[in-house]
Amino acid sequence: MVLQKNVLFSGTIEENLRWGDENATMEEIRKAADYAQADKFVTTFTNGYQTDLGQGGSNVSGGQKQRLCIARALLKHPKILILDDSTSAVDTATEAMIRKAFAEELPGTTKIIIAQRIGSVRDADQIVVMDNGRVTGIGTHAQLLANNTEYQEIYYSQTDRKEA
Secondary structure (H helix, E strand, O other): OEEOOOOOOOOEHHHHHOOOOOOOOHHHHHHHHHHOOOHHHHOOOOOHHHOEOOHHHOOOOHHHHHHHHHHHHHOOOOOEEEEEOOOOOOOHHHHHHHHHHHHHHOOOOEEEEEOOOHHHHOOOOOEEEEEOOEEEEEEOHHHHHHHOHHHHHHHHHHOOOOOO
């Protein structure tokens, strides 16, 4: 499970990622970080994966924390991956690359994505729309856009377009 606000521990980036799999090779760690769009920023640090994160990851941004936590979860090789607004602090282009990596590299993993951005769930097999704790619709993006008022309102508030 990757939450919107996850915890990073004092220690290095590598040590934090090893919480996902203490026996992971460095190649596996970099691969997970690459899928999570973290490898590029980690390698810009002078000490790379040996960079000390400080208390709670105080020296990385919110989006960087989220990407490191996604990488840590990927190292567990989960059958089910729950992402609870876990890309809210990353830009939409980075989020799209993470979703693409999930689709290509984790085809057998069930992904449950809790999100407020339509773009985060648009390609899902099934989308569940909730309003004040109650389900107001279940379907694909196209089905919900055609038949669900709540989904339409969210979609139109997030896009300039008035059609799908």
